[in-house]
Amino acid sequence: MDEVLQISRVGEHVLMVNINRPEKRNAINGAITLRLGQAVKIAEEDPQIRAVVLTSTGEHSFCAGADLAEVASGRQAALQTEEGGFAGIVEARRLKPWIVAVDAPAYGGGLEICLACDLLVASSRASFGLPEVKRGICAGAGGVFRLARRIPPVVAYEMLATGESISSERAYQLGLVNRLVEPGEAVTEALRLAEQIAGCAPIAVQQSLRVAKCASDLNEANLFALMGEAGRRVNQSADASEGPRAFLERRKPVWSGR
Known part of the structure; x- marks a missing residue:
């Protein structure tokens, strides 16, 4: 259970993927990237898997994006795969639906991972933002265009230009979040949604x-x-x-x- 990314099956048709690096705010390193890319492949190749739930461990950060220690040490290339791009997932081609369960703030690359998924379940403890412009960079893993496709463009423009975040309640009102739940309930609700999907053809x-x-x-x-x-x-x-x-x-x- 100490793996930085845990992959398990829940029931017959749902795959659970858990980013497990809370001591580093679940920042993406090379090991997570490799395993997350493997999770995409497992889901696509297993005919019994009908939906995937992606979540993370801890209450302080869903995912802080790229591990800056890896970037600073020149290992940035390890944070991408040829098939999936950043974190092994943001550019991955897939047919199986992915649901992301967010129970903590999701900023930068963490939000971009959320935007790469199809459905989003969040707790009131979550918040969302792309603060890259505050650090002199831009959200280059899909955030700059995917956010504007998921919420009203003018709101996305403001978030992208100011780097400010929004609450999960606001994200729900804007249509970014499918289901809003109490803290600690995001995974349970995401699994419930996954089972609904798995019950369909x-x-x-x-x-x-x-x-x-x-x-x-x-x-x-x-x-x-x-x-x-x-x-x-x-x-x-x-x-x-x-x-x-x-x-x-x-x-x-x-x-x-x-």
Whole structure:
């Protein structure tokens, strides 16, 4: 249990990933980067995994971003992988949905990791910010554009230009946070959400999210074409027959993911 990043299975279909470096505010080092990249690969390659919950240990920091000691010592390259970019995840290509459970402040690279995930559950103890401009740099691991896609652009512009943070309550109001809970309850709620996702047809979930993520990048003609391709993949799956059959037989569907 002393690994800096712990990977475990919760039930049959949910993977739990926990950043476990609280003494360093869960800052990203080379070991976490390597393991987080491995977690992405494990989730994508295991047909039984339908959702992933990412969290961290401790109440003081969800993740402080890059470990400055590693940067100062010239080991900055170890904080990226070829497939996943920073922390092994912010640029990773994946189909499985990731839910991040945040129970402490998430600033800088920590927020960028959150923005790389699909859904966000936060406690009232959490807060969010990209303070890079206060240190003469910018949020280069996706924060500068992903934040403006997740909340109203004018609010994102203010956060990016001032480096100031917002509370989890404000983040919930703006739509950055899906579910807001009491301190200590973020992981429980994220697992509940993961189980809801796992109860749905996995290919349908993956293809729906795949199209939704392109909504702001493509025009409607291209989106309909992409949706047509996704729809064919879903309709050709065994689960497309299982769903209606289970409904007619008044039973819970048994998804195969094929």
